[in-house]
Amino acid sequence: MQKRNHSREFKLEVVRQVATGQKRPAQACREYGLADSVLSRWRKEYHERGEAAFLPQQAEEATTQDQRIAELERFCGQLALENQVLKKPSYRISPLMS
Numbered sequence: 001m002q003k004r005n006h007s008r009e010f011k012l013e014v015v016r017q018v019a020t021g022q023k024r025p026a027q028a029c030r031e032y033g034l035a036d037s038v039l040s041r042w043r044k045e046y047h048e049r050g051e052a053a054f055l056p057q058q059a060e061e062a063t064t065q066d067q068r069i070a071e072l073e074r075f076c077g078q079l080a081l082e083n084q085v086l087k088k089p090s091y092r093i094s095p096l097m098s
Contacts, residue, residue: 012046019046
C-alpha cells in the first residue's frame with residue numbers, strides 16, 4: 001500500500017466533520033479513502049492537542065525548553081546575588097575579645 005501525505009488542513013477538516021457529527025467515521029473513511037486506523041490516530045491527536053494538532057511538536061517543545069532555560073537563568077542570577085552578599089565581610093559581627 002502506498003503511503004500518502006495529507007495536508008494539515010485536510011486532516012483538520014476530516015476530523016472536524018467527524019467531531020461535529022457531520023459525518024460518521026466509517027462514512028469519512030469510505031469517502032476519503034482512509035483506513036480506520038489512520039482516522040483513529042488523527043482523532044486521537046486532535047482530541048489531545050486541539051487546534052495545534054498536526055503541527056510539529058518540536059515547536060511546542062522548543063517553547064517549553066526556552067521557558068525552562070529562562071527560569072533556570074533567573075534562579076542562577078538570584079543565587080549569584082545571594083552568594084555575593086554572603087561573601088562580603090560583615091562589620092556587624094565582630095569576634096568577642098576577652
